Amino acid sequence: MIVHQTEPYNAEPPPDALADRAVTALDTFYSRNHGPIPQLDPHTWRLRVDGEVDHALSLSLAELQSRFEPRVLTATLQCAGNRRAGLMEVRDIPGEAPWGSGAISTAEWTGVRLADVLAAAGLGAAAEHVAFAAPDISTLAEPSQPYGASIPVTKALAGEVLLAWGMNGEPLPAAHGAPVRVVVPGYIGARSVKWVQRVSAQRHPSNNYFQATAYRLHAADSDPATAGPYDGLSLGVVAVNADILRPVEGQTLPVGATEVTGYAFAGDRGVARVDVSLDSGRSWVQADLDEPSGPWAWRLWRTTLEVPAGPTVITARAWDTAAACQPESARLLWNPKGYVNNSWARVRVVGSD
Amino acid sequence: MIVHQTEPYNAEPPPDALADRAVTALDTFYSRNHGPIPQLDPHTWRLRVDGEVDHALSLSLAELQSRFEPRVLTATLQCAGNRRAGLMEVRDIPGEAPWGSGAISTAEWTGVRLADVLAAAGLGAAAEHVAFAAPDISTLAEPSQPYGASIPVTKALAGEVLLAWGMNGEPLPAAHGAPVRVVVPGYIGARSVKWVQRVSAQRHPSNNYFQATAYRLHAADSDPATAGPYDGLSLGVVAVNADILRPVEGQTLPVGATEVTGYAFAGDRGVARVDVSLDSGRSWVQADLDEPSGPWAWRLWRTTLEVPAGPTVITARAWDTAAACQPESARLLWNPKGYVNNSWARVRVVGSD
Numbered sequence: 001m002i003v004h005q006t007e008p009y010n011a012e013p014p015p016d017a018l019a020d021r022a023v024t025a026l027d028t029f030y031s032r033n034h035g036p037i038p039q040l041d042p043h044t045w046r047l048r049v050d051g052e053v054d055h056a057l058s059l060s061l062a063e064l065q066s067r068f069e070p071r072v073l074t075a076t077l078q079c080a081g082n083r084r085a086g087l088m089e090v091r092d093i094p095g096e097a098p099w100g101s102g103a104i105s106t107a108e109w110t111g112v113r114l115a116d117v118l119a120a121a122g123l124g125a126a127a128e129h130v131a132f133a134a135p136d137i138s139t140l141a142e143p144s145q146p147y148g149a150s151i152p153v154t155k156a157l158a159g160e161v162l163l164a165w166g167m168n169g170e171p172l173p174a175a176h177g178a179p180v181r182v183v184v185p186g187y188i189g190a191r192s193v194k195w196v197q198r199v200s201a202q203r204h205p206s207n208n209y210f211q212a213t214a215y216r217l218h219a220a221d222s223d224p225a226t227a228g229p230y231d232g233l234s235l236g237v238v239a240v241n242a243d244i245l246r247p248v249e250g251q252t253l254p255v256g257a258t259e260v261t262g263y264a265f266a267g268d269r270g271v272a273r274v275d276v277s278l279d280s281g282r283s284w285v286q287a288d289l290d291e292p293s294g295p296w297a298w299r300l301w302r303t304t305l306e307v308p309a310g311p312t313v314i315t316a317r318a319w320d321t322a323a324a325c326q327p328e329s330a331r332l333l334w335n336p337k338g339y340v341n342n343s344w345a346r347v348r349v350v351g352s353d
Numbered sequence: 354m355i356v357h358q359t360e361p362y363n364a365e366p367p368p369d370a371l372a373d374r375a376v377t378a379l380d381t382f383y384s385r386n387h388g389p390i391p392q393l394d395p396h397t398w399r400l401r402v403d404g405e406v407d408h409a410l411s412l413s414l415a416e417l418q419s420r421f422e423p424r425v426l427t428a429t430l431q432c433a434g435n436r437r438a439g440l441m442e443v444r445d446i447p448g449e450a451p452w453g454s455g456a457i458s459t460a461e462w463t464g465v466r467l468a469d470v471l472a473a474a475g476l477g478a479a480a481e482h483v484a485f486a487a488p489d490i491s492t493l494a495e496p497s498q499p500y501g502a503s504i505p506v507t508k509a510l511a512g513e514v515l516l517a518w519g520m521n522g523e524p525l526p527a528a529h530g531a532p533v534r535v536v537v538p539g540y541i542g543a544r545s546v547k548w549v550q551r552v553s554a555q556r557h558p559s560n561n562y563f564q565a566t567a568y569r570l571h572a573a574d575s576d577p578a579t580a581g582p583y584d585g586l587s588l589g590v591v592a593v594n595a596d597i598l599r600p601v602e603g604q605t606l607p608v609g610a611t612e613v614t615g616y617a618f619a620g621d622r623g624v625a626r627v628d629v630s631l632d633s634g635r636s637w638v639q640a641d642l643d644e645p646s647g648p649w650a651w652r653l654w655r656t657t658l659e660v661p662a663g664p665t666v667i668t669a670r671a672w673d674t675a676a677a678c679q680p681e682s683a684r685l686l687w688n689p690k691g692y693v694n695n696s697w698a699r700v701r702v703v704g705s706d
Contacts (some may be wrong), residue, residue, distance in 0.1 A: 116394045219628070219639055233625045239677035267675070272586045275572070281685060286572055322620070323570050323693040324592035332634060339595050342675040 001028065004097035006156070008033035008138075009175065012102030016235065019245035019261050022293045022300060024105035026168055031175050032079050032103065034138035034147050034210065038195050042179035047117075047163070051131070054122025061179050064163065067120065068112035073162060075185035076265050076292040077192055079103035080215055080216065080235050083341040086330040093338040101243035101345075106297050110166025114324035115157045118201065119312040123153075127201035130156035131208070132182050132193035141209035148208030149191045151184055151236065160185045160296055163196065177273050185296035186267030188235045190215045205234070221279045224336050238267040238327055241342040242274060242301075242318035247349050255294060255351040258307045260287075262345065264318035265298040272323070274301040278308075281328070281344070287316070307351040316345040354381065357450035361386035361491075362528065365455030372598035375457035375646045375653060376427065379521055384528050385432050385456065387491035387500050387563065391548050395486035395532035399616070400470075400516070404484070404553035407475025414532050417516065420473065421465035426515060428538035429618050430545055433568055433588050436694040439683040446691040454596035454698075457618065459650050462536045463519030468510045471554065476506075480554035483509035483533050485546035494562035501561030502544045504537055504589065506554070513538045513649055516549065533574050537651035539620030541588045543568045555605040558587070567653060570692050577689050591620040593679055594695040595627060595654075595671035599703050608704040611660045613640075615698065618651040627654040627678070630668040631661075634681070634697070637664035640669070660704040669698040 001011040013028035042061050049057040059067070082103035084096060118130070131150035138147055155161060159215070162183040165172055172178040177194030184191045190210060205211055216232035218224050224232075242264035247253055264271040270292075275284035287301040305314065317326045327333060330343040354364040366381035394668035395414050402410040412420070437449060471483070484503035491500055508514060515536040518525055525531040527572075530547030537544045543563060558564055560582070569585035571577050595617035600606055617624040625643075628637035640654040658667065670679045680686060683696040 046548075171614065217625075217672075219626070219637065221636065233672065233676060235676060237622065237675040239673075239675040264425040269590065272570075273572070283574065284572065319570075319586065321586065322588060322592040323588060324677055324695070325680055325686060327678055328682065328685060332681060333678060342677070 002102065004099070008035050009037060010097050012099060012264040013105065015101050015245040015248050018102060018263065019104070020300065020323055022106065022290065022297065023108055023168060026170060027129060028109060029105040029176060030079065030103050032189060033136070034140055035136040037048060037075060037120035037175055038135050039174055042177055045179050047180065047196065048198045049117060049121045051158065051202045052127035052196070053118070053201050054124065057121045061165065064112060064180065065165065068116045070110060071109050071162060071183070072108060072114055073160060073296060074106060074108045075160070075183055075296040076106040076298040077189040078238055078241070078265060080190060080339045082241070084338040087334050087338045087341045090331045090334045093336070096338045101245065104263065104298070107161055107167045108169065108294070109164040111162035111164030111183065111274060113159055114133060114161040114163055114182070114199070115159060117163060117199065118156060123201055126203055127153050128203050129205045131200045131202055131206040132196050133198040133200070134193050134195045135197055136195060140214070145209055147193065147210055148206050149193050149211045150206035151187065151191050155187070157186065177337040186238060188215065188238060193238065215339070218336050220334050220336070222336060235339060238265065239264040239340060239342050240269065240271070240318050240320040240324055242316055242326060243345040244314060244316050244347045247347060249347045252350045252352050253307050255307055255309050255353050257304050259302055259304050260314055261300065261302040263298045263300055266318065266320035269320040269322055270295065271299040271318055272321045275317050276303050277307065278305055278312055280313055280315055307349065309351045309353055311348060311350050314347050314349060355453065355455065357452070361388050362390060363450050365452055366458065368598040368601050371455060371458070371616065373653065375459065375643065375650065376461055376521060381641070382458040382460060382529060383432065383456050385542060386489070387493055388489040390528055391488050392527060393532055393548060398532050400533065400549065401551045402470060402474045403551070404437060405477035405480035405554045406554050408475065410474045414518065417465060417533065418518065421469045423463060424466055424515060425461060425463050426513060426538070426649060427459060427461045427650060428513070428536055429457060429459040429651040430542040430595070430651040431591060431618060433541040433543055433692045435594070437691040439696060440687050440691045440694045441651055443684045443687045447690070449691050454598065457616065459646070460520045461522065462515055462517040464515035464517030464536065466512055467514040467516055467535070467552070468512060470516060470552065471509060476554055477625065477686060478504050479556055481556050482506060482558045484553045484555055484559040485549050486551040486553070487546050487548045488550055489548060494566070498562055500546065500563055501559050502546050503559035503563045504540065504544050508537065508540070539591060541591060544589065568692070571689050573687050573689070575689060588692060591618065592693060592695050593619040593624070593671050593673040593677055595669055595679060596698040597667060597669050597700045600700060602700045605703045605705050606660050608660055608662050608706050610657050612655055612657050613667055614653065614655040615669055616651045616653050619671065619673035622673040622675055623648065624652040624671055625674045626672040628670050629656050629658065631658055631665055633666055633668055660702065661706055662704045664701060664703050667700050667702060
């Protein structure tokens, strides 16, 4: 793993650990934390469901597992800061981790539908948002506060949002939210709250620091330090993105045929096409897309290119099913917190005879 | 109106007719047709609902209006070819109309939910798509065939899809689909079938020429003439787009403060922000967004810029709520049929002392 920070622990897999694997191994799934990793006892853990509901619930893990129908769903999670390193090449972003291509991973999640749990509590008509609270205290907020987030109730009621205790057929590891985490497919990873202890139906979005202040897109010339809560765009639904996983930046390759592989992800929209270029976009070939592991999983892609002698840039871009294409340049997407770099993917390689 | 073709009739409003009007006047709403405009007698018109349903229906206009709850919805329709002229500046697109900024308009539609009509027919579990058929014969298809389209059943069941007989409080004009048309908010205009006579629930998308062959995005180097049906990306959901409506291309303006206005539209995602630049994107100001007329309507925007002496390019770009931004250059989006030009909007003006 490429460790950006040890406390809190923030690490991403190297590109090679993601390549050619529809599902990411547990020990290489990216880890994005805002505070110390809580060690919760699954036997005493309880989930409180409250707020705009007819009757609040308090569920043990055994009750969660037995009262509702278990579901298995393959879903990709992507940090809002994935590929931030490309923005930091444009202009530095102090205090933020320089995530490369690996702040994204895919797992097969086992859990129950959040919608089923909300139905059991009798979701009230006044509920517009569903908030999640966890016990991990973050000093990124001032004053320090436990992590939290929220999603619109329409998303909370969509069948794909899970309260998950299993990951790739194993119990959830502590670093990934044991005993239970939220999985919100198609949203930035920050909404998939780990170590969840409370689900609250409410009229307004969460006022937690990580919903109200962080994870918001600000204009390039704005100063987030002086921005108020709720300024800027609250990030949720993900935009089409892609990166190249193999070859890697700076690699020397034999002249001739080389396989290029990577991922593309577009959340609810789905990936329609991936183009790859050896001439910086003057001409493109269409990559072959692997069959998806389901509607909420990334698409791995591959194609074979003829690498010439000398330095070459391999460029890739994805299109979603709305025909939205990734923008060309990270320079034009730079923002003060370094979110949502979905500019074209590029790796520089050298062809050697 | 700017008339691109008289038979079939294809025309768009000039930018000034769209500017500052949340709802477009009936006589300036863009008109995209593929054959002669049918003149249907509303007293004898019937809608057939069939396919994967428990019991087929045949509804008169009076029955449609009385059996289901009427709904009013403000929705923007945008042709997949809107702003094609920008692609044609890159490379010609023979046989296609050079739509400017005006192949988009907004109306207040009155009708009933397609979902309610499908429920009355007893929609079958096997239905995956809902197809629409109309009587307007198009010679664009070989051999000629009446116009048709389809949408996924999940969209057909969403509350926003209407069978509409009213437009801005008036009966639907013949050119806009009288007596009844489909309105599919957030999809390319081609799916909002005018003069609809038949709604069929089915397992597969429509095999009509305009669903299976036309309105598909092909790669820049492909030849649609040799492409088979179902090749390329079938267009449906719209991507974020925007254009400048005032000032207009080539306009001479007094040096100093000038109001710049336009529209932005992102379908189901919604518009988050519009940026405007006088230096081709090196710096931006954020435009003020008008309150939307509802979740399916465009956002009109405005800002005041200081126009310098001499030639200046005004650039605008919109972001949707997923933080997807319009791509910079039409050159990079060029495709053989000229669809979905959502590159940055630009108008060249001259500041005069």
